[in-house]
Structures are given as C-alpha cells and as structure tokens.
Amino acid sequence: MANNAKTYVNLVFLLAIALSLHVIQGQVQPPIDAIYQFGDSISDTGNLIRDNFIGEHSPFASLPYGQDFFHEATGRCSNGRLMIDFFAEYFKFPYLDAYLNKAGNFSHGVNFAVAGSTALTTGTLALKGIISPLTWSSLSVQLNWFQSYLTSICPDLNDCKNKLANALFIIESGGNDINYAVMERKNIQGIYGMVPEVIGAVKAAIEEVINFGATRVVVPGNFLFGCMPIYLYMFPPNNATLYDELHCVEQLIELSTFQNNFLQKTLKELQAEHPLVKIVYADYFNAMKGLLQNATALGFDETLRTCCGMGDNSANFGITKICGFKGVPVCPNPDKSVSWDGIHMTERAYKIMADWLLQHNILPAISKAA
Template sequence: MARKLALAIFLFLFSYSSLPVIAHPLKICKFDRIYQLGDSISDTGNLIREYPIGANTAFAKLPYGETFFKNATGRCSNGFLMIDYIAMAAGLPLLPPYKKATADLEHGANFAVAGSTALPTQVLANQRVLNPVTNSSLDVQLDWMASHFDSICVDHRDCVEKLHNALFMVGEIGGNDYNYAIFQGKSMDELRSMVPHVVDVIVEGVKKVISFGATRVVVPGNFPIGCLPIYQTAFQTNISAAYDENQCLKQLNDFARYHNEQLQQAIHKLQQEISNAIIIYGDYYNAYEFLLDLARFYGFDTERACCGIGGKYNFDLTRMCGAAGVGVCSDPHRYMSWDGVHLTQEGYKIMSAWLIHNIFHKLHCHF
C-alpha cells in the first residue's frame, strides 16, 4: 500500500507539477538523444511510411491520434505513447520516425515499426509463422540505425563521443513473434520453444547498440498479454479457473512472465560480461499491473476497448478500430485499452510514469 501511494504521488507530480526537476525527472540524466527500436508500442510513424501496406493501415488515419494530435501520426493509440512521455521526461523533443524524410534527428530517432518482430521474417516463416504486416524486424531496424550513425559520425570514436549521453530503448520487441504464432495456431509448447531464440536476438541487438557506442540501454519486457481484449475475446471461457484475480487469462500471463524471466536472466548475464554500459530491464509487466490497480481505484474501464465494437470486451478481430461503423468512446481518458491491442494515451502515461520511477536510480543519474 505504501509503495502504491508513493507511486500515485509520483504520478501526480510527474503529470501536473510546474517544477522543472519534477516535470522532467529524467533531465537530471542529461540525455541529449534517445534512440528507440521496437514495434507498435513505440512506433511514432514508420509503418505508415512503408508502401503500400503501411499507408493503408488504420494507424494512418483517424481516429488514431485524435486525442492529442487531431490527426493520425502512425502512433497506435489515440495520442501519446510511452516513448513520448519518456522524451518529455528527459526534456527532449518527441522522437521522430526515422522514415520521415523531413525529420530532425538531432536529438535521436525512432526506428520502431508497428507489427515488427524480433526474429527476422524469414526465420519465422521457416517455423511456419507469417508476419502479415512488415518485414522490418529488429535486424532491419539495427541496419537503419547503423546507416544513420554512419551519416552523423566521422568514425567510431566520434560516434562513441556523440552517443555518450544517449538513451537507447531496445524494445519492447518480440511480442509480435508470439502474437502471430498464437493466432496462427501454435501450441503453448511451441511458443515456449520460441522464447530462447527471441531472447537471443534481443540480446544480440543490445550488444549491437553497445558496439555503436551506447552506454545506457533499457530493454523492456512483454505486457501481461492475457489482460488485453484481443486475447480475452479470442480465448473467452466460462471456466473461472482460467482467470486470475485481475480477470486476465492465466495461461497467457504465465507465458509472458516466462519470456520476461528468460529476458531478465539474459540481461543479468550480459551485465556481467559488459562493463562499459548500463543495461536495465524495463518492467512493462509490473507497470501494466500498476496501471490496472490505479485504473480500478479511479473507476476507469479496465476491460473494454475504447475504439471497438461487440461483445464483453468491445472488440471484434474482423472489425477493429478504424473500420467502417466501429465507434469510439466519448471519454478515452477513462479507458485503459484504446483498440483492444494497444493502450490509450492515459494508459501509456501512467505506465511511463511507473517505468521512469522504476528505472531512474538504475540509470545512475546524479543531481
């Protein structure tokens, strides 16, 4: 209870205080750039610039982005994402998508692509898991990053100097590897067998950004996916034992925890091997559970999608947000889920506040 109260106070101060140190808690870290790799949790506009699929996705048009931006930016929400709040907390501009031709990349770049996977597309295809959205997996994003650094650095030493005060976010990535596998009929045993490979690819990605010159790296884990309307709808059952105390699907949350445990062990091992960088696990799972607690306390809707249609969870996989006739709730700030898959701006704001509170001291920032 004391911890939840402290976090609630922190959230209030983070969101509303005019004091510079509180309003920009990460400013103490003196980050001058942020680089993001990942999927739809973080994409600020790369997928919609991938022709022809991206330009025709729902994320490229309203109601996506309507709460803050009043037009679609490619963010898979009604407004800001966690990376937006992290950038604001660091006192930096919002992170532009790398694929935007006119983007100012002076303070970093966002390489994340909605729908992307940790494992390369062909590797997944060999396991009979198809990515219907994009081929821009983690290895592709890292290639973009390498090209970007080649364009702004004279040599490796110059890059090391330029990136000394940069924050790198490697993920969340890997969630879609499992999402596609689940909806394409893979068993839980098959899913668990994928985990070591997904984790290995993420760890190799961390090593790669450190080789570029990264000194502070956050590696987020997966959400409790059994709490998302897309899964709660697909696997809805009358068997009460299938649900936990949060009315989330136990088996799927157990799997998400398994992935996160394997990822944390790999990060710990990497920390022991590498002395010239700080590598931190980003606990999205517990950040989401804190969001659940806080949402219930304030009477927010913790189950239904704001933008959706049909059923207990206001979600239909065949008629998702952005489709004709699919409505939007009148008060998205009182909903956790935006479209059944992604969170609302309010949800991301609360999660980012928890995350910043959780990682701040681990980043070794000094007053």
C-alpha cells in the first residue's frame, strides 16, 4: 500500500510537469503587475556582486556561472536562470534586476535578494558564534532598501498601498541561518533552538511588507538541504550519520522538516491575523523531493553529484576546489545534473521546481478568494 501511494504521488508530480502550467495568467485575479523578491542565493540576480568586495571577487561574478543562458556571469548562483526568473517569465515580465544594479529596469518589480544573506542580522548571529561570511545585507537590510525604493516612487503612504495592491511579494529567507550553524557546529540537535528566532525574523518581514500595502505574500520553506552535495561531503556515512532512502543526511532532513513545520504554523497564525492578505507557503521541500524521486524519468543522470566542482568522493565536492576556482571542471551537460556547484542547483532543476510550484502551489493559492 505504501509503495502504491508513493507511485501515485510520483505520477502526480510528473503529470504536473508534463502539463506545463495550463493555468493561464488571466486566471490570477487581480492580475499581478510586479514582483518584489527578498532572499539569498536561491533568488539573487546580482546584488552580492555589487554589495561588497567579497561579492565582487566571488566565483559568482565570473564564468562558468551563467554560462548556459546569459553566457556571462550576472551574479546568479547557477549555470543559468533561477526560479525567480521562471516566475517572471510566467507573468511575462522582464527578469527582475538587482536593486544594487544602478542601470536596472524596475518597471515590474525589484530583486532585493543577496546571496549569502540571513534572516537574522549578522550581529545577532555573531553573538551565537555564527559568522555570515559573504554579506551583512540580511533580511532587515533588504527591507530598508525596499523602504528607500518606495520613498523614491511614492512618497505618500496611501499612494504606495495602491501601487503595491497588485504586486506579488516573495520572502525567501532563513535557510542560511541554519546552514551556517550546521557548517560551524555540526551539533544538529543544538540548532533546533534557533528555529523560532529565525522564523520570527521572517514573520517580522512579512508584517512589515503588509503594513506597506502587500496583499499577496509567498514565503518559501527550506529545501531538503541534507541532499546537497556539500553536506554529503561534510557528513560522510558512518555510525553517527544515517542516510535516508534518497541517500540524504537523515538528521538534516529532519531539521529542515522541523523548520518548515514551524514556518507553516507561523504563517497560519499570520493569515488569521490578516484575513484580507493571501499568505502562501511555497513548498520548496516537496518540490525538490519530487524532483529527486523522479529524477530518472525527468532525464537527470546525476542527482547528488556536483556538476561544477572537484572532489575525491561520490558527491564530487571539495571545499578547496569549488566551482569557479582555477582548474575546476564543469560536467559536459549540466541539464543532466540536479546540483550545479554542490550548494545551488542547475537551471533545469530550478525550472522543473518552478513549474511544479506555480502549477500546484503558488498560482492556486494566490488566485482563490481571500
């Protein structure tokens, strides 16, 4: 019975991809006219490489990042487009430019996400002995940028509310807080206590954009980060590390599940407090799980092995030989791989997850009556 149920779920996932978004934009009422994105490397379209010296000289600022779509590095942490790019394509918008791109086109929204950013401030994390290595531009900084942007386009608060009434807000944050804690401590059980504070920062961000006039807010959960090659490298199988049926680090899957459950509970509470606002949980966890479970049928040869990287292990990952470093190779066909650099995914993996999320998760939720 369990195997039959699993087979059914897999067929549903594959069918959703095959249907390729039969829901048309006209069914989203009222129509979306802009997207405002907050977050980290899952969503950054060029802020980190303009944010500071480290970002400017990071691997994300040069090829092979961007090689398979833009043919140049744009600051996106993949070989091509990200999920936010596919969301923009669906609504027939230009790709969202980074807020720090002074030549950016902000006619249909702005991307405030910064690769490496966290939900908690860098100061708060430092007090916990956790270092944010790439940027100080945490979620609160991104919200300050958003406020400055609003001041530039609508000095009057009521006018701002009118401008934002048909916008879609995506607040994707909180993953790196946990990632950095895991990387520095490896004491997974001790990290559970951070989750309420991290989700509290995300909750505060949601409340802030609602106060500015947001009426539709999408809040992604965490991926199955225990399936990322960097963690398979950090937590090799032994008596202390158990792997699940997908060959992912079981303890980390349980941690991401706990974080996602806590987030969903928080969003339900917020929804009750703001009945006129659509607050949607974006299920990145099951989007990634469905992709991994159906990888062969979807045409992937490699699911847990890094495409751009080098390592003497099954994950093809080495901390001193990461993507973008001199002499580090790229696999012949990134479309056959799920993982791009051991931390981020390939363009094709992002497209499949974006299609599933739009079809089965985001569009139905933002289209129904509040």
